[in-house]
Amino acid sequence: MTCRTTGRALSRGAVALAFVVALVALGGCSSDPNSIAEQAKKGDQKGYIAGNGAIEQIPSAQRLKPITLEGTTLDGAHWSSTSARGKDVVVINLWGSWCPPCITEIPDLEKVWTEVQAAKKPVMFMGIDFRESAERGSAFVATQKMTYPSLTDESGVLILAFGRQAPTSPPSTLILDREGRVAGRVSGVVSAATLRGLIDDVLDS
Amino acid sequence: MTDIQQPKLSALGWARWAWRQLTSMRTALFLLLLLAVAALPGSIWPQRSIDPVRTANYIADHPRIGPWLDRLGFFEVYASPWFSAVYLLLFLSLVGCVLPRLRVHVRALRTPPPRVPARLARLEHHRELSVDLPPAEVLAQARVVLGRRYRVATTDKTLSAEGGYGRETGNLLFHVALLGIIVGVAIGHIFGWKGDVIVPVGTGFANTEIRYDTIQYGPRVNPRDFTPFSLTLDKLTVTFEDQVGGRGQFGSPRQFVADVTTHARPGAPGVRQTLAVNHPIEMDGATVFLLGNGYAPVITVRDKDGKVLYSQATPFLARDNNYTSSGAVKVSGASPKELGFFGNFLPTGVITDDQGPISIFPDARDPALALGLYEGELAPGGDGGSVYTLNTEKMTQVKADSGDILRIWLKPGETMKLPGDRGSITFDRVERWAGLSIRHDPARWLTLGSALLALGALIAQLTIKRRRVFVRVAPGDGATLVTLGALSKSDDAGLGDVLDKIGAAITSSAGSPRHTPPRQTPVRGSNR
Known part of the structure; x- marks a missing residue:
């Protein structure tokens, strides 16, 4: 009898030990609370995934193939990024009037846009109004006094033009060099100083 | 009370003991039961991976117990350490069970059927008959009846046959299929992803991370690799039961059909397709399901x-x-x-x-x-909620x-x-609007195949009988005395029929049967 009881106690102990070991081992796999998966799991229905503010600069030699962004502006005109090829650096800003952090960065973008125009730098700005109707976007542009144009992209199809360099969260800012290659990316809110620096680096490269 | 001396176990001894415990049938069954019990909280509490909003609301509504349940993993049962522990142990237990049995089975398939027992009359099923047929002919006839489903070994005077290896093969395949399901589900978790979007009629959707309302992907998924397909929702037809006493309950949904135009990549020609509940669209690298409206x-x-x-x-x-x-x-x-x-x-x-x-x-x-x-x-403060x-x-x-x-x-x-x-x-x-769920599960065919294999193997295991059939011939006075015997490893109602068939074949080929009734029921006082 003693033998059997001991055996059972031992097997129970072994199971408990295995359990603790597994718990500790798996507990180590914690993940970044700001990752997209974690944000989705929060369940706050904010309807978008916030950027983490990461800034990426791509040296000339490492840039991928030129991209062609093509669409209709909020005013109804056709625009293609090929029109700037060989002439201008293009700053592309992804925004939506429903996205609060996008609204916060607009004054900074507007400021830099005014500066580059005043300095006659070969730079153009193009927004992408993401996931809302053109009417809603235009009304917002008018009240915010945004002076640079924006493409309308209610369904998100324009984003596919960026391929593997697609922005992953609004707001996002991408800079295309004169050849149309992605030369810099900001995921999240961009400040005027950061944007200025990124533009100048691309102009010099 | 006598003192019982416990043998001292070395580290290796303990490891061997633990392995034997883990791979025992009892532990495997217990783990299977535990897995079912551990999955229960997943149907009681809202799950973050399925409905993050409901989960967040639940935690907010239960400020005392909610955070604790959260810490213990009750809102992500299938990703919780305790669930994984049961899952992995079950996996190990299955592997540990299948491997040694596979070795035994392969050995059984290679060894010839056993020799004929000395006294066939002791077997539950046996027949005796004497026929005018040379012994070699008798054995040849038996062989023909047994056919290709038995492995046969013969000597001059005996024949032993064994069949129904498919039973153990089915059993092993069933276990392997279970492993396949476990591996398939795991691969799906690691390499798969799933995203949800709400698409109003007249607008569209593009397969890029930013476009998803919610998206979850496994640790080895890079959203940059998503294929650049897009889709436009042209029309969504929804009908509800509007007849009291109609086919469905009044007001219940009868039909959801979405007409969509898909583009495999930007600039590719549009393809008109129909999307319905349980009728998903296969795109390159993902499957689009119609889930809500x-x-x-x-x-x-x-x-x-x-x-x-x-x-x-x-x-x-x-x-x-x-x-x-x-x-x-x-x-x-x-x-x-x-x-x-x-x-x-x-x-x-x-x-x-x-x-x-x-x-x-x-x-x-x-x-x-x-x-x-x-x-x-x-x-206010950049938080729109x-x-x-x-x-x-x-x-x-x-x-x-x-x-x-x-x-x-x-x-x-x-x-x-x-x-x-x-x-x-x-x-x-x-x-x-249509609620679309876009999913990529690289192992779904493995999981499906394994599930079907498990079913087939289970049927094989339940229907195939492992049988041994023996024949011995002895030259008698002018005729050949034939003894037949059969043995099964389990309940086998058809065992006697096999012997009857062999007996019938032998007697009919002998032409004039001189049938001797089985000796196991000697009729006393008969006038024979």
Whole structure:
């Protein structure tokens, strides 16, 4: 009898030990609370995934193939990024009037846009109004006094033009060099100083 | 009481002991039971991977127990350490069980059938007969009857055969299939992803991370690798049962069909396809499912000069079976103060005394919008909250000229002037939205194949019988004395028939049967 009881106690102990070991081992796999998966799991229905503010600069030699962004502006005109090829650096800003952090960065973008125009730098700005109707976007542009144009992209199809360099969260800012290659990316809110620096680096490269 | 001396176990001894415990049938069954029990909380508490909103609400509603349940993994049962522990142990237990049995089975397949027992008459099933046939001929006949499903070994005077190896093969395959399912599910978790989007009719969707409303992917998934397909929702047909006593319950959904145009990549030609419940569309690298639907009233808000501030099909989320749907219209383009409408869309709207405006039928028979209006700051401090509700922290409710709270009640085509030069709101028409779920599970065929294999193997295991059949011939006085015997490892109702068939074949080929009844039932006092 003693033998059997001991055996059972031992097997129970072994199971408990295995359990603790597994718990500790798996507990180590914690993940970044700001990752997209974690944000989705929060369940706050904010309807978008916030950027983490990461800034990426791509040296000339490492840039991928030129991209062609093509669409209709909020005013109804056709625009293609090929029109700037060989002439201008293009700053592309992804925004939506429903996205609060996008609204916060607009004054900074507007400021830099005014500066580059005043300095006659070969730079153009193009927004992408993401996931809302053109009417809603235009009304917002008018009240915010945004002076640079924006493409309308209610369904998100324009984003596919960026391929593997697609922005992953609004707001996002991408800079295309004169050849149309992605030369810099900001995921999240961009400040005027950061944007200025990124533009100048691309102009010099 | 005597002292029982326990043998001392070395580390290796302990490891061997633990392995034997783990791989025992008892442990495997216990783990299987534990797995079922461990999965139970997943159906009791809301799961973050399935419905993050409900989970967040549950935790908010249960401030005391919610955080603890969260810490213990009850809202992510299938990713919790304790669930994984059971899962992995079961996996190990299965592997540890299958491997040694596989070795034994392979050995059994290679060794010839055992020699014929000395006294066949002792077997439960046996026959004796004497025939005018040379012994070699008798054995040849038996061999023909046994056919190819038995492995046969013969000597001059005996034949032993063994068949039904498929039983053990089926059993092993069943276990291997279980392993296949476990591996398949694991691969799906690690390399798979799943995203959800709400797409109003007339708009579209592009397969890029940013476009998803919610997305979850395994640790080895890079969203940059998503294939660049896109889809436009051209039409969504939804019908509800409107006959009392019809085929379905009154008001229950009868049909959801979405007509879509898909593009494999930007610039590729559009392909018209039909998407329905249980009829997904296969795109390169992902499968698109139609999961939900709802209403997206097209609402236009104008300022006092008639300039459009907002015009869009605005998705409202259904709250009950009659699609009483709630949502918000956030007019961030309004000035000087931003405007926020909130309230309900009612596909078949009535105003009741006790519940206020509600919908009484899920189809859009008499649609109406019942809204209230707030003004102020939509996103104080950059936090707008949900797109379906208003964050009214920095907003005040707008009152009608009469001084009461402003209540907006609109039917399609109607426009209402807002008080105090705030412009107007128009309910243009009703659109529907489709809730799409886009999934990629690289191992789903492995999982399906394994599940089918498990079923087939189980059937094989239950129907195939492991049998041994023996024949011995002895030259008698002018005739050949034949003894047949059979043995089965389990209950086997058909065992006697095998012997009868062999006996019949032998006697019929001998021509003139001289049948001797079996000796196991000697009839005393018979006049033979």
